[in-house]
Amino acid sequence: MTITEKILARASGKQKLSPGDVMFAKVDRVMLHDVSGPGVIKVFSEWEKKRGLKLNQIWDPDRVWVTEDHFVPSADRISAENITSLSNFTKQYGINKHFKYGLGQYGICHTLSHEEAMVLPGEVYVGGDSHTNTTGAIGAFAAGLGHTDIAYVLMNGRIWFKVPETMLFKIDGIKPDHIMAKDIILKIIGDIGTDGANYKAMQFVGSIIKDLPMEERLTLTNMTTEAGAKNGIIEPDETTYAYLGERTDAKYFPVHSDLDAQYSEVYTYEIEKLEPTVAKPFSPGNISAARELQGTELDKAYIGSCTGAKLEDLRAAAQILKDKKVKIRTEVLPAAQSIYMKALKEGLINIFMQAGALVGPPTCGACCGAHMGVLGKDEVCISTTNRNFPGRMGHVESKTYLASPIVVAASAVTGKITDPRDVRI
Amino acid sequence: MNDRSNGKSIRGKVHKYDRDNIDTDVIIPGPYLKIHDHKELAKHAMEGIDPSFPEKVSQGDFLVAGSNFGCGSSREHAPIALSQAGIKAILAQSFARIFYRNAVDGGYLLPIEIDKSTVNKISNGDELEIDISKNEITNITKKEHYFMRPFPELIAKIVEAGGLINYRPDI
Numbered sequence: 207m208t209i210t211e212k213i214l215a216r217a218s219g220k221q222k223l224s225p226g227d228v229m230f231a232k233v234d235r236v237m238l239h240d241v242s243g244p245g246v247i248k249v250f251s252e253w254e255k256k257r258g259l260k261l262n263q264i265w266d267p268d269r270v271w272v273t274e275d276h277f278v279p280s281a282d283r284i285s286a287e288n289i290t291s292l293s294n295f296t297k298q299y300g301i302n303k304h305f306k307y308g309l310g311q312y313g314i315c316h317t318l319s320h321e322e323a324m325v326l327p328g329e330v331y332v333g334g335d336s337h338t339n340t341t342g343a344i345g346a347f348a349a350g351l352g353h354t355d356i357a358y359v360l361m362n363g364r365i366w367f368k369v370p371e372t373m374l375f376k377i378d379g380i381k382p383d384h385i386m387a388k389d390i391i392l393k394i395i396g397d398i399g400t401d402g403a404n405y406k407a408m409q410f411v412g413s414i415i416k417d418l419p420m421e422e423r424l425t426l427t428n429m430t431t432e433a434g435a436k437n438g439i440i441e442p443d444e445t446t447y448a449y450l451g452e453r454t455d456a457k458y459f460p461v462h463s464d465l466d467a468q469y470s471e472v473y474t475y476e477i478e479k480l481e482p483t484v485a486k487p488f489s490p491g492n493i494s495a496a497r498e499l500q501g502t503e504l505d506k507a508y509i510g511s512c513t514g515a516k517l518e519d520l521r522a523a524a525q526i527l528k529d530k531k532v533k534i535r536t537e538v539l540p541a542a543q544s545i546y547m548k549a550l551k552e553g554l555i556n557i558f559m560q561a562g563a564l565v566g567p568p569t570c571g572a573c574c575g576a577h578m579g580v581l582g583k584d585e586v587c588i589s590t591t592n593r594n595f596p597g598r599m600g601h602v603e604s605k606t607y608l609a610s611p612i613v614v615a616a617s618a619v620t621g622k623i624t625d626p627r628d629v630r631i
Numbered sequence: 632m633n634d635r636s637n638g639k640s641i642r643g644k645v646h647k648y649d650r651d652n653i654d655t656d657v658i659i660p661g662p663y664l665k666i667h668d669h670k671e672l673a674k675h676a677m678e679g680i681d682p683s684f685p686e687k688v689s690q691g692d693f694l695v696a697g698s699n700f701g702c703g704s705s706r707e708h709a710p711i712a713l714s715q716a717g718i719k720a721i722l723a724q725s726f727a728r729i730f731y732r733n734a735v736d737g738g739y740l741l742p743i744e745i746d747k748s749t750v751n752k753i754s755n756g757d758e759l760e761i762d763i764s765k766n767e768i769t770n771i772t773k774k775e776h777y778f779m780r781p782f783p784e785l786i787a788k789i790v791e792a793g794g795l796i797n798y799r800p801d802i
Contacts, residue, residue, distance in 0.1 A: 228785050230800055244667045245707055253796055277665050284665045336705040336729055352707035352733035358795050366785060366800070400652055401699035405728050434702060434727055489652065574704070575661030595656040595703060597679045602660075 208372040208467040209441055210407040213347040216461070217330045225371040225470070230364045231347075234329035238356050239273045239315050240285070242334025243292045245353030246360065253357075264299045265363040271303035271324050272296050273315040276570040278307040281577035299360075313542025313568040316340040316512035319348075320424060321542050323450050326458035327442040332359060337512055337592065339430045343423040344450065345442030345460055350431065370436045371470035372407040373398075377414040379477035384626045386522060387418060387425035388514065388590070388610035390475065392483040395433050396493035397473070404434035406470065409463070414477050415440060420449040421518040428513045429592050432490040482625050484588075485608040488596045496613050496625040506587040507532065507618035508599070509611055510539035510566075511573040514590020517545050519611040523590075524554040526615035526626060527561040533621035536563035537579050539571055563618070575600050588617045639764040641719055641741075642771075643691040647755040648680060651697035655730065658701065658709040672708055673715035688717040693761075695753050696723045700742075701730025707737055714739035720761060722768070722779070724750055735786055738794025743768075744780040752777065763790070 207215065207223065215223040217231035238246055254261055264270070272292060277285035296304040303324070305312040311322065315333060318324060319341040325331040327345035332338065338350035351365065359365050377390060395402070408430040415423065423440050430438030440446075442460045450458075481495035509515055509523050520540060538558045540546035546568060549555050558565050564579075571578035573591040581587055581600030587607070589599065594606035607623060616624040657679025659672060666672055677684035694713065700723040701709060710733050713721070720741035721734070734742045741763065749768070753759070758771040761779070768777040782790060792798035 228783065241664045241706065248667055249796065281665070288665055288667075334705060336703065338705075350705040350729055352705050352729060352737065354707060354737040354795060355732065358736070361796075366795075368783075400702060401725065401727070404699065404725065434699065436728055574664070575656070576664070580662075593654075593656070593703060595654040595679075597660050598656045602657075602679050 207464055208407065208409065208469065209345065209461050209463045210347055210372055210409070210437060210439055211369060212461045212463070213328060213330060214367060214369055223369045225369050227369045228366060229369070230366050231330050232364050233332055233359050234269060235325050235331040236270050236356060236359050237273065237315055237319065237324070237333035237335070237338070238353070239275050239335060240278065240288050240292055241276045242353045242356055243272065243295065244288045246334065246357045247291055247295050249354055249357035261361070264360045267300040267302070270301045270360065272301055273305050273318055274307050274312060275314045275568070276574060277576050278569055279567060311543050313545070314512045314570055316428065317516060317541035317545065320344060320420065321453070321544055323454035323456065326450070326456060327446060327460040328458055332356065332365060336431050337428055339435060339438045340424050340428040340512060342437050342439040343420070343427040344446055345440060347437055347439065349437045368405065370405055370407040372409050373403055374469040374472045375408060375410050376472065376474045377410060377412040377477060378474070379414060381414055381417065381477050384482055384612065385477060385480050386610035386612060387422040389480055389483040390477070391426050391429040392485050392490065392493050392608065393475070393480055394473070395429065395491045396483070396485070398433055400432060400489055400491040401434045403430060405436055408433065408435045408438045410438070410440050416443065419518055420445055421516040424516065425513055429490065432592060482610065482613050484613060484623060485594060487594050487605040487607065490593060490608060496609065496623060499607070499623040500625065502607070502623040503586065504534050504588050504617055504621055504623065505585045506534055506581070507536040507614050508572060508579065508587055508589040508591065509614055510537065510541070510571055511591040512541055513592040514611055515539055515541040515545070517548050519590060520545070520549045520554050521552070523611040523615040524557040526612055526619065526629060527563070528557050530561055530619045532562045532618040534618060536561070536618040537566060537572070538563050539566040539578070540568055542568050572599050574598070581606070588614050588623060590614050640760055640762040641691065642758070642760045643693045643719055644689065645693050645695050645753055645755060645757045645759060646684070646687060647695040647753065649697065652699045652702055653680065653696050654703035655701060655706050655709045656703055659706065659712045664706055664708060669711050669715045672712040676712035676716040685716045690717040691719045692717050693759055694718050694721045695750060696721065697750060698724040700726050702727035705729045705733070707733045710734040710737060710739040722750070722753070735789050736795035738797070741790065745777060749777045
């Protein structure tokens, strides 16, 4: 069995599972945030109304954690009310792990999941957000669900899944400095299409994966969602254990694929052949080499989100922006308070501000068109985020190009889409 | 259930958007994610493609589209907005996984998979009758019959229960 099949087998108490089997899996961790949370609360109150009884407790408050990330700091009155109802909810049901903005550590859910070691290798983790796949990089089964499913998990501690087939992506070679995990995953989505992994697991292996730092691995799994995948996953190794060791003392039970595991497809990539890659409007699968788009005029550069504002992302962008000035509006929003503080300590924030960029608080912000720098009609943005559907970052006639932090930083310096090799560091 | 339902068969008019990858950002754009009033969400259904959509739809109508319908985010706002606007079933070549399970588990609408050739045969404005007990679609306007892909066993049970919250699993 593959790592995905083995984790689901353990969670459903089965000796063996095969792709296509439908089962109920016991959940180890569940996450909800300021967009999915109010939906869960609504499902709870409808359930109570229908049955005429009060839902006094949930399955296991210690396995639930809550973030405020999409519309925070509260964008307006409605967002503020959602935050209040979320706070009341966590208080009512005794959920202690609620990361509140302006109260110590907080940030984007998919960043806190690894930064705070909220999920461990071998676990089944579900979240009320499609990019929950991100956390599969630590060797967990991590999948996004809607708020009814999350409400069901909060009541019952389990949820149904169809066991996915696993597609294996083998990434080998020697990584050039101008290539980041973002280029790899954009290239893969370009090759297999935005429905190329529908209902399937995407597993990453190979010498490059072995050498990638934890945060870069998370960029790969984050964007498996953009290929339609149920989950993205990387087998845990020394990098995983060292990363978690700095963050938690908790015990966990790592799982690895069997040697005779069956994969539905195997793709092999030689990384030397990869170019810095950009996804053009209006699909993450609509890719080109950055050099082919050289000279495309931009209005804005955005370095933010769970995909592109982790510490490694900020380091990579700062390397380009050091002693330079940005030519277009540039926003940098670190993905979590702790990452912001580390970036501050390393001098990265200083580099961004000296370059003329705006540095904002952790939030999903303009990535999902919520607030803090949304795009107007005809505005063109290059962004480290994960989606560029029509209207994703604002007006339906705005345009977003997706790229790695170094491509975005290089483009911020010239005001046009730029291959980082063409900007002298 | 809408007024035109007759046992397991449902009847309605087609609103066809003949394209693949209709994503959740165009079904219900990001700024509306903070809204949790279902009727308010319905006013913005499909705003990214066709702002006049909510006015065109009558209760019990169908939406027909290409492949990978509902790709993108996990926002349950998407099936809620469509169902509150009046859509009873979506007929598409394929669905993105979270949209599919949200539609079924939330009990909002039926995600019905049909072949590409069937998508091509159905026109905007056609009147359809769908019998999910027989996996049969009748195009009343064109006097044609098509097949829908049967629901997997568990999905059929959840549909029958009216959503996951009402469903009592036996496995």
